[in-house]
Amino acid sequence: MANEEKAEGGFEIHPFDQFEVKNLFNDGPVAWYSITNVTLWMALAVVCVFLLLVMSTKGRAIIPTRGQSIAELAYGFVYKMVVDVAGKDAVKFFPYIMTLFMFIVLANFLGLIPMSFTTTSHFAVTVVLALAVFITVTVVGFARNGAGFLSLFWVASAPLPLRPVLAIIEVISYFVRPVSHSIRLAGNIMAGHAVIKVFAGFAASAVIAPVAILGITAFYALEVLVAFIQAYVFTILTCVYLKDALHPHH
């Protein structure tokens, strides 16, 4: 599509340039230890977590300041989610889930700053996040329930002849989880940013510019929503998977 426009009106549209991983201080190849834009924006996310949850709660006020209110809201939001979805005994995974949520939500929002780099738009990042959840859930499931964890795949409430078929489906869906878990996040973020970039490319023409700018504005609003919702979805799915590990019986 971008190519057609380019052919017609000479637009310069490179919606994927924004996702490039580059060295910050030299132009050489990206090694595993290089300081890249990934490093910068992940570090900014860590700094934001520090500012939001540590600096703002310094007062430990009974009547919270605005910053402390945000910190408490974030805490309450994730804590309630963990307890409601995964159960009381999942509370010891709360710091882990809170880490995932804070990282994703801040990476998503930092990515919405113009000219920024969105770390969560990369499969490398989301796949690691999703695999971490998958491995945690599997390990915890077997450690807690032993072979009983396999009853997750054996639907005892279904009629006996159906159970082997359901077991196959359950096993497949179990192993698809990390794939959907990671692609959902990266895909949503990447698509939104690419669409905004395409609209921005069209803004080069004075005729289409008003429509393009309107489109950018609308999509930006949508992306603000998506940034939060995808972080929420990732976190709540983590809780759902964790519940399977803690209580595998349907």
Place this chain on the structure above:
Amino acid sequence: MADDANSVAEASGAGMPQLDFSTFPNQIFWLIVSLGAIYYILSRTALPRIAAVLAERSGTITNDIAAAEELKLKAVAAEDAYKKALADARAEAQKIATETKAEIQADLNDAIAKADAEIAARSSESEAHINEIRESALSSVAEVAKDTAAEIVATLGGKADSAAVAKAVDARLKGGAY
């Protein structure tokens, strides 16, 4: 579509940057570092602190609610005491009023009885007096009648035997002429 892919490939050098595996170790390394840092910050400082603040707040709220409850009970007790005092005062007033009324009634009864007695005494005295007057009047009437009769008899030229005249008048008076 193939054209499109080519143009993108030209633009970014190697297709989607997401699929450029040469940058994966870098991203994964920094992701693990960042997650570790966030986990450290959260589990060491942020989460215990926020949990403490929330617990403290809910404790304070619970205490305040308990204190408010206590004060409310005290207020209710005070109100009850006040109502009781009011009721006592009312009863006392009622009692005093009844007593006073009875006292006044007794005084009144005394006075009425006394007045009645006096009235009775006076009226009997008056009656006696009236009877006396009546008696004397009757005797006066008889006397006058006798004198008048004697006079009339004398005037008519008869010889008035005063004894006979008196007898005749008495007879007439006794005959119930009046």
